[in-house]
Amino acid sequence: MEAAKAKASLKQLKPIEATKESFKEYGQVIEASPDGDEFGPDDAQLDLSKGIPRFYIMNLQDRPLKFSTITHHASVSQCLGSIGGHAWYLGVAKPSITGSEEIKSEDGNAPVQSHCGHFYVPPAIDDVCVFRISGPKFLKLNRGTWHAGPLFKADAMDFYNLELSNTNAEQSTHTSL
Template sequence: MESELTVIKLKPIEATPESFKEFGQVIEASPDGEEFGPTDAQLDLSKGIPRFYIMNLQNRPLKFSTITHHASVTQCLGSIGGHAWYLGIAKPSLVDSEEVKNEKGKIVVQSRCGHFYVPPAIDNVHVFRIAGPKFIKLNRGTWHAGPLFKADAMDFYNLELSNTNVSSCALKPFSLGSFSAKSNTHSKL
């Protein structure tokens, strides 16, 4: 007997430095010439060749049924033009290979790339709305789905490693259902 998937509707959270801090950083404009500091992206690109590129995404509606993370790198994403977009997010859950046996009561999975993680629980997934002249930096291992948007197509800049999607990626399908963003009175989707 095949079970039916459930659609879970999530209210988007506006991405601010405070609301997003468990997952990474929201980077906003700063004056030219300002010294490097805590409001600048704290990057880890040490495990490979950095890749900065513009990606054209098409047909990415406000719903998802899988979520992914990158174990070896931070990642930066932003929309060209500051248009509103959305990202499904869950906290990093990487497990050091030395600690796998100590994770009692948790399901630890080894990815096809070799690293270990605890899959995010379906109720620990959030949706963030990112709009305006800012970008987000995802901490190493932060689970994410998207970018998602209402337009037919959008361009994004992306900073990751040249082999991120080959050597440090894990994909988690949600067997219980899929997510969609619901609108609220403060921000339309």
């Protein structure tokens, strides 16, 4: 029985084009707006209040269209976009941070405490979907949104990334699917 558990299952997911409507449960799709527009609901609604923001260009190599782990950042919203508007993909699942170890998921799974201290319910593989992001737009992930990627077909791509300065060191929680 343990050998069966250890053997990974493969699930093929059909990508959904990321639009404001299709992505709203996970965050926002931000598209170009005219210079001079005032701040409004179509702008990224950021939560960077728990640390020092970090905005940088991330060079990624060899990120094929597959994944076996998924990550969330419990303290920050995150923005990702490809430089040049090239197509890329992101696996996502809804945030599952809970207020305590007592709150169970709808399917009865008990929360796990992260190394950061917060409690979360790991997403089920059936709760993960994949979005295709193309053209001059970026994604703002809601705080706690699970994500795998960016993934892409090219050998390498550059992305801009807005998160906290300590997101990768202290604020990330990873889990296997």
